[in-house]
Amino acid sequence: MKTMSKMMAASAAIALIAGAASAKELKYAHFQSADLSSPKHAAALAFESCVEGKTSGGIDVQIFPASQLGGDSEIIEGLQLGTVQMAAIHDGPISAVYKPFSVLAIPYLFEDHAMAWSVMDGDFGDAMAEDMLAKTGIRMFGVADNGVRNFTNNVRPVAEPKDMEGLKMRVMTAPVWVALVESLGASATPVSWPELPGALQQGVVDGQENGVTNIVNASLYQHQKYVSLDSHVFSWHAYLMSDMFYQSLTANEQLAVEQCVETAKVIHRGMTAAQDANASAILSEKGMEVVPVSPEQKTMFREAAQPAVRAHVVEDIGAEWPDRLDAAIDAYRAN
Template identity: 55%
Template structure:
């Protein structure tokens, strides 16, 4: 009888081991755009899910939670650090609350175009930056994607010069660097979380805001904003972030799948957002906004006011080293002021 019990116990242990080996590793993947395929973050997420699950023969189960279903950016980033959220695609302002050097990308008017930005982000600077973030936060930055080139909108009047911003209340991301940027141009900044922005604009809590066209369209901000100025003051980013606790628990095959598939997701995300950026004037005009496209000289007037102030802020907040490295990387990639 005892022998039978021992054999049964051995069999159950073996069965448990087999079941555990067969159970997929769940990857909770959250982002902050609507769960529609016309949204860059979600289209990229769906591609990533298909790619990873195929490449790992289902050993990773990717579960997508769009529209901030797992909480705001701060909650998601804390989850990444603890390993309770496996992957999140988070905007720059949110990331800087956990890793302040991310604010360096908000240096205004630093990237002249998409091509220069991609060279910098996908090159040595981007890798060095990601390695430093991993060391400090235990969050692994897998890829940089576009959050759209940021422009000013408002409900009061056209903005053609920095003087036109004076007296306006402008919503910014809850990040000091964006407060510094808006103040440098003479407007009054108000830090409001993304989820509360449409209501704040509709109720007149603020007069305007600054965002990429993708986000303006996704949240229908044009419904309460009459005027847009395509000044392109910040090349805003999303980052693909994975919990290093989770990543280190993957097999080599699974790690390779994640690393490969995130590039596919990144490129879908970038291409969709870039296309919207390049069509900004028509897109916003078609929904009833009055759009102003500043000349190079007019952009220079904004840059000459904003960049020195924000650079000084960044040098104090995140260190002159990161600022100088970014400026040099942009110059090496073919950008110039």
């Protein structure tokens, strides 16, 4: 009996080793810190557990947080080459590779989270995912919140567009974000995400624009005194996968990935939206001076920025995607 038990244990060990050896490695990159207060990381951990459970370990998810695999351009290149299998990446870098994504940088489009989610989860988001796949070889499963973007700076309170004049503002690395800031009278300096805290600390720029999650997660509040709650853009993190890797999966593995992204997306959205809803309390507690923006002042921002940014987007990518987005928003309002 002992000999039989040993043989069975040995067989089980061999099976485990064989299973581990045949597991498909999925490198998953994101840019937030590796703790459960970070929506990206909490969602990534949920994805890991979900996929490995549904595939019985057939896919080995390895999470690389905090830019461990490189900056945004390196990660996107890795997705196209297949050296990185999956990533959650923010809008600016995506727009630099897939220009139509820049349509989402047109400011003051969405009235609330429900509207933004409905548009991106509907026909508009599906069409964009199909087009991105065809043009880049990167598969977009969906989007979660990167936070409603607000302006911060270390010079003065900003309550109206005139208060932006002369400020040096960091923007994401895509031209559309330059157009947004310059339409309000500030100067724009593109800076990649990993370099942003240093740029603020060293005074390379006076300010930046981001959601509450990123302001807190990267400790940007340490170098910024004022935050203006103008909510100019609903920013996104896209769940992206190398199509080469996706096509290497079995049908059941593909289904598991798609289902588990949905789980991750719900967690990610919920955490980020909760932080947005409590922006004033969270940032005040961090020592920032919160500048409320009234509906009348927000209208002033919209009238200054929206036409200029839309014109830039249309010039860059044509009118098709801006028109599609307008139609999707109109359809939501009509329901």
